[in-house]
Amino acid sequence: xxxxxxxxxxxxxxxxxxxxxxxxxxxxxxxxxxxxxxxxxxxxxxxxxxxxxxxxxxxxxxxxxxxxxxxxxxxxxxxxxxxxxxxxxxxxxxxxxxxxxxxxxxxxxxxxxxxxxx
Amino acid sequence: xxxxxxxxxxxxxxxxxxxxxxxxxxxxxxxxxxxxxxxxxxxxxxxxxxxxxxxxxxxxxxxxxxxxxxxxxxxxxxxxxxxxxxxxxxxxxxxxxxxxxxxxxxx
Numbered sequence: 001x002x003x004x005x006x007x008x009x010x011x012x013x014x015x016x017x018x019x020x021x022x023x024x025x026x027x028x029x030x031x032x033x034x035x036x037x038x039x040x041x042x043x044x045x046x047x048x049x050x051x052x053x054x055x056x057x058x059x060x061x062x063x064x065x066x067x068x069x070x071x072x073x074x075x076x077x078x079x080x081x082x083x084x085x086x087x088x089x090x091x092x093x094x095x096x097x098x099x100x101x102x103x104x105x106x107x108x109x110x111x112x113x114x115x116x117x118x
Numbered sequence: 119x120x121x122x123x124x125x126x127x128x129x130x131x132x133x134x135x136x137x138x139x140x141x142x143x144x145x146x147x148x149x150x151x152x153x154x155x156x157x158x159x160x161x162x163x164x165x166x167x168x169x170x171x172x173x174x175x176x177x178x179x180x181x182x183x184x185x186x187x188x189x190x191x192x193x194x195x196x197x198x199x200x201x202x203x204x205x206x207x208x209x210x211x212x213x214x215x216x217x218x219x220x221x222x223x224x225x
Contacts (some may be wrong), residue, residue, distance in 0.1 A: 045162065045205055047214040060213040061119075069145075094161055102168045103209035104152040108161035 002027040004095050011115050013087075016084035018082040018114055029053055029071065033098035034078045035105065036069065038091040039084030044046060051078055085116045100109075120208050124217030130225040139220045141206035143187045147181040150210035153182055153191045156203045156219075165204075166191060188212050197220075 050075035
């Protein structure tokens, strides 16, 4: 059974960079797209972007100037960096696997709350 | 971007009822439409993929239909564990987009 676990600081100061890592266990990271999705408290889901194990990335245009994603196949991990954060970036951040084929999200991490505050 | 419009945004129903949630895409997405259930403090869970295919392990009281721009999620014979939020999501193109969600509450 594939499992995903997010890790990273729970508190980030405004203007700094939010950095999260997702560790994949129970299966190989290779051959899939891996996504980051966030959800502000009480609100809906926002797709941040995705990274393939080949290194190909796609980002949400609304965040593209501030987002970088990467993958480390040797560690079965992928990462998110979001620069110049503001309070509007406070949210629960989820990592998820894009299924091959229909490209839905079949496995999710439990989510990690990141608060932007000084 | 493809806009996904879900309705209603909230819904009250009783145990045993059948409910329907609608999702409309701003342009055709063929069958690249998926439904998720989310409970408080938990990650979303895939219920239906490709508009009408039941994800493994999901009870058969959940069903989906539609293609093109108009889709529905139907939950029959509501059980206590079904009271949650539901989201549709398109994977036809990037950026991936979600509906705003439907909060299903007990009447």
